[in-house]
Amino acid sequence: MGREGRVRRRAGRRTNVALLVLLVLAFATGWAAFGTGTATPGWIVTVLHGAASLALVLLVPWKSLIVRRSRAFRSASWHAAAGLVLGVLVAVSLLAGVVHVLGGFRSYAGLTPMQVHVGAAMLAVPFAVLHVLRHPQLPRRTDLSRRTLLRALWLGGGAAAAYVAVEGVARGLSLPGQDRRVTGSFEVGSDRPEAMPVTQWALDAVPRVDVATWRLRVGVAGRQVAELDQDALLAMATDEMRAVLDCTGGWYADQRWRGVRLDRLLPASLPPDARSVVVVSVTGYARRLPLRDVPFLLVATHVGDRPLSVGHGAPARLVAPGRRGFWWVKWLDRVVVDTRPWWWQPPFPLQ
Template structure:
């Protein structure tokens, strides 16, 4: 296969893998195709990367002897790419790391790093394949064959790998109360809230803003929902707490109110469309147990179909908006700093 086609295939493959990986962080139940594309492209990249390394092996050896800086970047890129692919494949087959970080999380970090280095590496080297090359039937068949082989290998690995959701997450702690993993999106780690003095404010686009003490609210709504964390685990539980729909009815959203934002004591916040928010829950209990501090006591959002980082913990305010507050994308990165 022509070297320029291999280079473009690597760039395109890494770009698609990065895009689908990032999009998967906020994927909804109807977006599972993102994970299929991500996995298929990842396995296909193994073939293209192997072909690339075989072609440049002599050049790399010569560059190492000459202590070439450009070759050093090439070696760094190779290490990052191999590590990103290896951690993804290892996760599929059930491997795990000790400590707080999962292989899936490490895989994501390595994927981003690989993309950054690859773009810089190819900036002065990438050339468009000639028209003759693109029209060459053998080149086309070779490329299609490589992609087909990658897709078949992905299906085989998916069938032989450990039990996972389409998101890649493995089950941990379902129906075990507070025994499921405690995580934070970036650095949220507030001091425990005093449940005796805690209150919930409802503000923004409502007929009358109100603040409720715990004694003012009925925590008897129940919902079974699955929490799928982007770090690679999922857990299904029976949640009990306050119906968001009933809460909103008490404050009467004004005409044009379209988004409901759930705000943490840390400043962390996330929004749901009004219709979706009505079906969500502000939980105080999980499987009959009061929420632990690490899981958001006294109250956390339960948003079925959303990823774990969108289930806001330590909720102290619900704010309604006519338009979505996009600053929350910044807030979730810096709220705990």
């Protein structure tokens, strides 16, 4: 192989390494953005996610040259087909993300851009793993050169400029994207509960709850300390708070909630080894929260001046200020104080 060929091969490998790093960064920050609330880290993660995604676009011309020169592409093998599928899925995810950022929360053919963005990214994962196993591209010591650093700075600067340009388009054309929250969500139905979308996490679905037989069970370290029917819970529902429900589906709503503070349902004295509280839905959906959050959690029975609708969690749902919507467990079945730490669970629900 001549000198020109070796240079071309090294440049191709470095492009592939950069693409791999950016794909991992975009995927990781995307999931991290799902978990962040309204604090500064949420803004930083969202910006990193957008910049990493746009940097992928900037590398497309270089990657297209690599693909056209590859033997697998010229031979039309199944490896080339798998790589093509990966490229299409990444492109669809990026395009859907831009549409969401600029166009706001809306549906197209029954799907929102955020659903397409996340769905395409998830489908791309096995193809990305297969591609990496087939064509491993590991960093080398020789990559840590001044030239590589300058190229990385140019790429980072280009991604930052592209991010600013997208923001500028949204503001310059007065598109919905100029009003999105730091989490990337758009306002839908604030102080208008009837306008809030009815959404659930993944495979969870709106259940049929028989209010006549429904009970909210409260337990501490393996023993039940209370059981309340709807009438008993409504009689206690005198606590109010304003809180923003920020759904990972791409929308948020600022509402006034009424119900019972969770600490009023628990004994005044808890076991010294208590570390978390597990909140479980009648569907089996569950989240474990830190015990320190208990004074700020509300078992809500009303939103605005209206009783909760079934779609929004009736007879009772959790309100968890500062946390994303998947922590706001709907259709409460039981609340249990536990000795295990709150992080003793998957970072995102599996149901």
